[in-house]
Amino acid sequence: METLTAAVLVVGNEVLSAKRADQNGPYAIRVLRERGVRLEALLTLPDRLELIAEAVARERARVDWLFTAGGVGPTHDDVTLAAVAHALGRPLVRHERLVANIRRWHARHGGEPPEAALRMADVPEGTRLAGDPGFPVMAVENVVMLPGPPEFFRLQLDAFAAELASPPFRAASLFLALGEDHFAAALDGVARAHPDVDIGSYPRFDEADHRVEVTFEAKDAARVEVALRAFVAALPEGAVVRRHGP
Amino acid sequence: METLTAAVLVVGNEVLSAKRADQNGPYAIRVLRERGVRLEALLTLPDRLELIAEAVARERARVDWLFTAGGVGPTHDDVTLAAVAHALGRPLVRHERLVANIRRWHARHGGEPPEAALRMADVPEGTRLAGDPGFPVMAVENVVMLPGPPEFFRLQLDAFAAELASPPFRAASLFLALGEDHFAAALDGVARAHPDVDIGSYPRFDEADHRVEVTFEAKDAARVEVALRAFVAALPEGAVVRRHGP
Structure with a gap:
């Protein structure tokens, strides 16, 4: 029987430096298991572009799906999207649907997004948007780029994993x-x-x-x-x- | 100021397959932090010799100390010692002091150790034994091979980390x-x-x-x-x- 495989890469200085306990790794272990997906590696690495790019290139070659957690926000320590782009040899391009989402969110809170917010729409060329159009899951080739805050990570992993069908483990x-x-x-x-x-x-x-x-x-x-x-x-x-x- | 760095490699099918929650990674994060050691990576990989050997070779080159957790027992899924030996290009050799410890333990429980038990004394050539002579920490070059059961992992990590002195993080x-x-x-x-x-x-x-x-x-x-x-x-x-x- 065909078994889907996955790896999870937690981008997390805050985990390695004991500031936050990782909730996303344990959650992913449980969800992937329930979906019959074999988890081949769980890596927690610092917010460093070259380390993440190297791990993405290496790990995604071994599995059907590589999930990243974190590093998709607007600050200097958010380097996951650029690292994935680098690993795949794709440029970062501004995604118009993501820009529209960010503008809509800021308009609801009464303003224009600053340039930093729009950087969150700079994704590897060819990134697909899946699930909830207002808060889409971002995937490119076999790399799924999930947010770090646990409540959002769960929402998006659940949405994506619901589409993965692999026979259950016995x-x-x-x-x-x-x-x-x-x-x-x-x-x-x-x-x-x-x-x-x-x-x-x-x-x-x-x-x-x-x-x-x-x-x-x-x-x-x-x-x-x-x-x-x-x-x-x-x-x-x-x-x-x-x-x-x- | 000099900062010691470390990586931790949890060898754990049981973690990846949701059979056991990892206790050793979170414990290592806390202990290394308290000792002023910067943790550069926390990896959980399956019990597969070639994957562990590759990760050991790669990660130990980037840090002062690489700690492995698990895979040092007598069964077929215990492949860490062989993987470290492979990564370092060293043969596995039977360590006489470890053999003596195993014999002493079995004698106390009224018997001779089976051959499988003695396999736990087959370590990478040049392995040093530190700490408690009856339950020593095994290290070779900059790789420290710790046991998987959390109570033993903690004992040995505490013993080894007590010798690491790096200024505290502020x-x-x-x-x-x-x-x-x-x-x-x-x-x-x-x-x-x-x-x-x-x-x-x-x-x-x-x-x-x-x-x-x-x-x-x-x-x-x-x-x-x-x-x-x-x-x-x-x-x-x-x-x-x-x-x-x-």
């Missing part, structure tokens, strides 16, 4: 009474025999009723089941505390 | 009644005139008493003050709701 977990050391070789064998199933092993070191959760995941529930059963067959009796899903 | 904020459009040009001028001060502009769209927080930050409080005052001088009367710091 996942199951085994909760084990054994430490990882004691089943690592068996699990390695199962992972090699089932390369189409993502298998993860997550130990815990507290007073829970299990020592490790082993997760099995694919788009096809039957394959998950086959891999899980192969692993159970290799475990000593009593090793499985319980199972969950799919 | 930050101040202005809370403004104006929207960004109306001061973007003035702030751009101040940012250009004070390239040694990091200036950020963070709008909000709720019912707070201000519309934007503008932050000024450097290692030298006097420079922060000069840049902040230059900006205040360019603002219309009544624009500043209040100021905070340094």
Whole structure:
């Protein structure tokens, strides 16, 4: 089954410098997961044009969709649109529909937009506008440029993600009474025999009723089941505390 | 003033696939900030050797210290040590002190370690062990390889970071009644005139008493003050709701 893939690039000095907790990355993880989209990378980088351009060029080549978060406002630290333009080898051009939106917004608040506000309409040539015409999502090639304020990021990601259709992930977990050391070789064998199933092993070191959760995941529930059963067959009796899903 | 820099690479299928919220990245942000270390990137990548090796090689070249989180256990999805070895062009070698630790741990729990457990002692050649001899921090060149379980990540990061001494950041904020459009040009001028001060502009769209927080930050409080005052001088009367710091 075809699986859509994505990466998310949070442009955020404020996150790296501990001024703000990142809300957009965790939100994107959840939404993309619900849409059956495999997230391949989540990067938080400073507001520096050359770093962002380099990451955009690199990451977008590996995935179906690259989402950027932040850096689309009118101030000097808003460099995402210019960085994406640079990464794609496209000029920045003033988008007339965005200009009209900005003028309308300022007119409602009783004035003309200053030049700084109009800079928000300078986007990579070929940028498409999707969703709400008054607050459109901006996309160019496979790069979707989302705003940083979390309430706006959510609105726009939700709007864009609603159009992405990828089959849901099917996942199951085994909760084990054994430490990882004691089943690592068996699990390695199962992972090699089932390369189409993502298998993860997550130990815990507290007073829970299990020592490790082993997760099995694919788009096809039957394959998950086959891999899980192969692993159970290799475990000593009593090793499985319980199972969950799919 | 010299500023130490760092990057953090979270190795985490479980984070990208929404199985676990990342606790290590946010913790590292806070600890590095408190130590005066500038965090240049926070990356979350899947448990894939070639992706991690590429990121390690790239990111460690830009910073003083690269911290990895996770992927150091005994199972098939633990590929960080091999990826770091690959990135540095070093072979994996079995470290005798780590072997002794693993043997001691298993002896306390009444047994011999299986071969899978000993794989945790296969580290990039030249790996140094720091801190608690029974649970040492592993570092090679400028790459520090930390465990993924949050309780262990914190212990080891705290131990390592205690040795990092960089002057503290000095930050101040202005809370403004104006929207960004109306001061973007003035702030751009101040940012250009004070390239040694990091200036950020963070709008909000709720019912707070201000519309934007503008932050000024450097290692030298006097420079922060000069840049902040230059900006205040360019603002219309009544624009500043209040100021905070340094």
